[in-house]
Each structure stands twice: as C-alpha cells, then as structure tokens.
Amino acid sequence: MNGLLPVAGLSLAAAAIVMTLTAYTARRTGRVSVVDTAWGIALLAVALVCAVLAGTWQSWLLVVLVGFWAGRLSSHIFTRSRGHGEDPRYEKLLGGSLDEVGMGVAVRKVFLVQGAAVWLVSLPLQGAAVAGPDRGWVVWVGVAVWVLGVVFETVGDAQLKAYKADPDRGPVMDRGLWSWTRHPNYFGDACVWWGIWLAGGVASGWVPGLVTVLSPVAMTVWLVWITGARLLEQTMMQRPGYPEYAARTSMFVPLPPKG
Structure with a gap:
C-alpha cells in the first residue's frame, strides 16, 4: 500500500507538467484547442506515475487501458483539427483569440481548469495505486x-x-x-x-x-x-x-x- 499524499501529489505534478508543456505549445501555435489533444496524454502520464508507485498488475493493466484510449482519442483529435484554426468554443470561453486576451487568461480559464480536471478524473488510478x-x-x-x-x-x-x-x-x-x-x-x-x-x-x-x-x-x-x-x-x-x-x-x- 502506498501513501495517499505521495500518490495524489505526484499525480497532480504529472498533470501540471503536461499542461505546462501544452500551454507552451498553445503560445507557439496560437491555438488553445491543442489542450484537447493533450487531455488523454495527461491522463496517461498520471496512470504511469501511479503504476510505477504501485508496481501491481492492476495498475499496469490500467496503464494499458488508459494508454489505448488516450492514443486513439489524441490521434483522432489531432488528425481532425490539423490545418484548422482555433476552436470557436475556446474563443467564446476566452472572450477572443489567444493573441487578443493573452496567455494569462488562457492559463487561468483553460490550462489550470484542465489540469485540475485531469487530476479529478484520474482518482480511480490513484485509488488503485494507494489500496492495490x-x-x-x-x-x-x-x-x-x-x-x-x-x-x-x-x-x-x-x-x-x-x-x-x-x-x-x-x-x-x-x-x-x-x-x-x-x-x-x-x-x-x-x-x-x-x-x-x-x-x-x-x-x-x-x-x-x-x-x-x-x-x-x-x-x-x-x-x-x-x-x-x-x-x-x-x-x-x-x-x-x-x-x-x-x-x-x-x-x-x-x-x-x-x-
């Protein structure tokens, strides 16, 4: 059995690292919608952290399940959005384009929220790592x-x-x-x-x-x-x-x- 705080803390750190890299990519491309592709990748990163901490067959099986789902979802979204501009949903959420509102607004309204959401959705992965x-x-x-x-x-x-x-x-x-x-x-x-x-x-x-x-x-x-x-x-x-x-x-x- 692993400690709750190390599992929860490292899971949150994994989500934060992926979202930080995604925010950097968004600034380079001018598209906040790249976060949709990163969503599955962030959950896979958390699954890997939990499996390394737990070392059980259950947690490594969860890596396989999350990895297959994440790979299919991220590749589908990337292929569908390639060559297109910003998703209108994000422009509506931000109140304008990324160039108009700035990265501070995007971080607050998108990347912090998405990082917290990744951590919340990954709770079953963390529970398996803690309890086995x-x-x-x-x-x-x-x-x-x-x-x-x-x-x-x-x-x-x-x-x-x-x-x-x-x-x-x-x-x-x-x-x-x-x-x-x-x-x-x-x-x-x-x-x-x-x-x-x-x-x-x-x-x-x-x-x-x-x-x-x-x-x-x-x-x-x-x-x-x-x-x-x-x-x-x-x-x-x-x-x-x-x-x-x-x-x-x-x-x-x-x-x-x-x-």
Whole structure:
C-alpha cells in the first residue's frame, strides 16, 4: 500500500507538467484547442506515475487501458483539427483569440481548469495505486465495460467518417449507432471511465470505490451537460432535419429509435 499524499501529489505534478508543456505549445501555435489533444496524454502520464508507485498488475493493466484510449482519442483529435484554426468554443470561453486576451487568461480559464480536471478524473488510478487490488473479478468487469465504451467510440467515429465521405448522404447522420444515440462517441467515452472506475476504484475495495466515484460522475456530467452533447446540440439544432432526428433518437444512452 502506498501513501495517499505521495500518490495524489505526484499525480497532480504529472498533470501540471503536461499542461505546462501544452500551454507552451498553445503560445507557439496560437491555438488553445491543442489542450484537447493533450487531455488523454495527461491522463496517461498520471496512470504511469501511479503504476510505477504501485508496481501491481492492476495498475499496469490500467496503464494499458488508459494508454489505448488516450492514443486513439489524441490521434483522432489531432488528425481532425490539423490545418484548422482555433476552436470557436475556446474563443467564446476566452472572450477572443489567444493573441487578443493573452496567455494569462488562457492559463487561468483553460490550462489550470484542465489540469485540475485531469487530476479529478484520474482518482480511480490513484485509488488503485494507494489500496492495490482487492477484488480481482471486479477488474475484469471493469475491462468489459471499458471494451463496450471503446467499441462505441471507434465504431461511431468510423461510421461518421464514412457518412461524411458519402456524396449521397442525407442532411443528418442517422445511420448505425447514430440511429440509437445522437452521441455514440460521448456515450462510449463515459463507459470507458465507468469501466476504469470499476477496474481501479471498486476493485481496490468499497472505500476506494466510493471515494473515486467522483471521476466517472464528473466525466459523464462534462460529456452530457458541459463540454459535450448539450453544447454541440445548440449548434446542431440549427441544421435542417436535426430537430426531427432528435425527436426520434435518444440523446445519450442508446435506445431503439422512436416511431
């Protein structure tokens, strides 16, 4: 068993180092949105710190789970954003471009917040490093939930890419997983972190499970109501056909389409 303070402190330090390097990259490129690519990398850095401290098979398995998720997410975001300018969401958050508001505002409103969010979401990794594996079978239940999430993310992104490449596509993507949920990638992301909570927090005991449940709850709240689905819906509802699609399709949890 490792001490709580060293694990928590070094995890916070890992997140801070990644966000500092990301802020430097943002200043060089003039784009705060590079933080989206760094999000997964920061969580992987914390997972590695926790595994080195713990040295258990559970923590190293969590490195594999977080690493696969982070690699897929970061490469997807990097490829999608390459060659584009600043994300309008960040310009709205900052109150202007990075050149207009300065790095001080960006650090305060974006990088400090994102660093704290990384630390919060990584609580199951820290719980596993502190307590160690207690219920091995729960680890594999968590892996199963994680696999479900990765499938939804990967298949949903692939279906969206195929839709965009189809010259005969309709005005709204409503094929495959997208006919059951309007945001299969966000749903998959939530499942990934509920799975990691099971494999890291709950599998280490009920107390670590209760303490670290803030991680998947926070991730789900962000994905649904703050930075994810609800925010995107404000723009998508302006598209022809989208209100009708929304009326028959679940926003988040996959359900059979209505009608």
